[in-house]
Amino acid sequence: MSHINNPMEIFKLLNGSNCRECNEKTCLAFAVAVFKETKQIHACPYLDKEVIERYGGAIEKPNTVDEYKAEAIEILKQKISLIDICEAAKRLSAPFSNNKLTIKIFGKNFSIDTKGNISSEIHINAYMAVPALTYILNSSGKFPNGNWITFRELSGGPSRYAHFQQRCEKPLKRIADTYTDLFKDMLEIFDGKQIVSHIDSDISIVLYPLPLFPIMVCYWKPEDGLESSLHIYFDVTSDDNLDIESIYTLSEGVALMFEKIALRHGA
Template sequence: MLAECPDLWSGSFTVCFVAGSGRCSMNPIEVYKKLPRKNCGECPQKTCMAYALALIKGDATVEECPHTDEALRKDLSEYRGKDWRNTLIDTLKNDIKHIDFNAILSRLGGIDKDGKIMIKCLGTDYFIDRNGEITTQGHINPWIKILLLHYIKTGGVGEPTGEWVSFSELKSGMVKETSFRRDCEEPLRQLLDNNREEITLMIRRLGGREIHHPSADHAWKLYALPRVPVLILYRMEDEELNEYGESHVRILFDRSADRFLDVESLVFLLEGFIHIISRR
């Protein structure tokens, strides 16, 4: 049996092997040994080991390696895992088939485009039809599909209140607070410390605007989703402002954020934001 720890936006995975069962739980090193091990870079994976990992978790196909023959492909196909993300996407697609798009359009801040809902997420326009199919101009990561379908399924209630609260003040936020600080606030602090001007430019490209805030040297308001505004507060390193002299980042949400996404989805949404601006 495989246990997966995904880096949601980059697509990389840490794969842990649990004692258990049969061929499907084969160690990727054993799969790697079956490969030509040329590290040619001709498949979508960078190395043969990465290909072995991707094959086991269902992210790669046996046809992608150009240096395997029919016999080897048949052998490798027995180790290819099923990507559980696609199963979840199919479930969410089925769930939203029963939703009246006209009823939720304004609640989600979407726009009707020829019978599809257009939703802007982190600066990109996505189009979702009534069958849950999602299109955009570029590549769509499976995780963004899950996020958008979940946003539609939740449906939202009310409007943003204009009251900013910390992540821990949202429903069930205290349970995930440590993860949110580690995976969202701390990486953003490091990015701003290293290159504030460039990160500011990236935030603007995603639709964010810099605003004045009394408790921060720099503050940005960003709509990660149409009904999910985010406030980023950055306090620069200054011994007079912080007893340790360290910089500090806080990410605040509108009080209504948990009506549109649960806290796990909000963590993922902000991890996506960090991933995008770190690829500058």
């Protein structure tokens, strides 16, 4: 029996037709209901017997606290308490006042003081906190220059590319395919900027998860029998401002945040 850790894993098994034969409004709502165990997976008549046998009763609720990341955050905060953060602010071209260095995460203030205490205008999950603290510690402060490259072209990117596709690009593509407000929400909630089409994409959005670390999300709609596609691009200076592990974590965090938003709205 395979384990299911979140509703998107169930959603990926469904045909996406939103036919309502399961008495839910959408396949996404059905996936949430199965995950919450208010519905059995066999209530969808379009699933193969083999899939039902493999996933029936396979819900496994994950720990809400990622202990590894919580520990990493504490270590990074301690490291920051040992550096001169006024100098770090200068390196990052970030404001420093009242003993606090402030950076913007998706346009919202995130501050850390000389003792390593964090304060923020928005809830920052571990997927954002680890890259943000790593950025404060290690970013060279190099300004992005608007030349975009793929994850595979980043230093250390090739060996992690398969996971990156699986955990970051594919979930976002699935959401974009079914949740038409994805890009509108990217603009509104995460202070994104729509830019002129990149490589003939139908939609190109630039987000600033960190001030000197933009990402560009491009989506191509399905056309003439060709599947849709979605890719995330990085500024060519990204390696100077964040290590590959943090880039991966941050991209995964973006995908997870949008999965949550899509589930909330789609359900």
